Amino acid sequence: MNITVLAVGTKMPQWVDHAVRDYSKRFGREIQFQLKEIKPEKRGAGVNAAQAMAAEEQRIVAAIPAHSYLIVLDERGKAPTSMELADSLKKWQQQGDNLCFIIGGADGMTTNLKQRANMLMRLSSLTLPHGMVRVLLTEQLYRAQSILHNHPYHRE
Numbered sequence: 001m002n003i004t005v006l007a008v009g010t011k012m013p014q015w016v017d018h019a020v021r022d023y024s025k026r027f028g029r030e031i032q033f034q035l036k037e038i039k040p041e042k043r044g045a046g047v048n049a050a051q052a053m054a055a056e057e058q059r060i061v062a063a064i065p066a067h068s069y070l071i072v073l074d075e076r077g078k079a080p081t082s083m084e085l086a087d088s089l090k091k092w093q094q095q096g097d098n099l100c101f102i103i104g105g106a107d108g109m110t111t112n113l114k115q116r117a118n119m120l121m122r123l124s125s126l127t128l129p130h131g132m133v134r135v136l137l138t139e140q141l142y143r144a145q146s147i148l149h150n151h152p153y154h155r156e
């Protein structure tokens, strides 16, 4: 299964890149994971947040792999438990779905993009910095895969 994470933002702190790389290396052969950074639009000088998000939306849409099940990360979305995420991962794998997760930038993302998503997923009720969302999402996907394989990484 292919899992693509589209994340608005470049030049993340080193700890973010290290942590994402560390978890994504653990997936093994059955998950091809890739994180693609989306260039954020510059704010200021006549470009407000809504205009910037619209420009980012275009870049995101252009980067979505064809026939992907689209999951937008959003603090107002549904919050699965790790066990529920593992169940969903199993279902998506059985259906042959490829997954595309989208993480917005500093101002979040457009309503358009949220409406286009198959699912809005919340990692916490807190607003998280987008770099941290990359790390948490990658770790939870690895945890979900560990649960499906009865790997001791996950303990109840």
Ligand SMILES: C[S@@+](CC[C@H](N)C(=O)[O-])C[C@H]1O[C@@H](n2cnc3c(N)ncnc32)[C@H](O)[C@@H]1O
Residues within 6 Å of the ligand: 072, 073, 074, 075, 076, 102, 103, 104, 105, 106, 107, 108, 109, 121, 122, 123, 124, 125, 126, 127, 128, 129, 130, 133
């Ligand atoms: C700094 S937040 C943007 C906050 C913005 N005020 C909003 O309304 O979405 C950047 C991105 O991180 C992700 N994010 C932040 N907190 C989250 C959470 N609790 N659960 C899931 N995703 C989150 C979302 O994709 C969001 O677009």
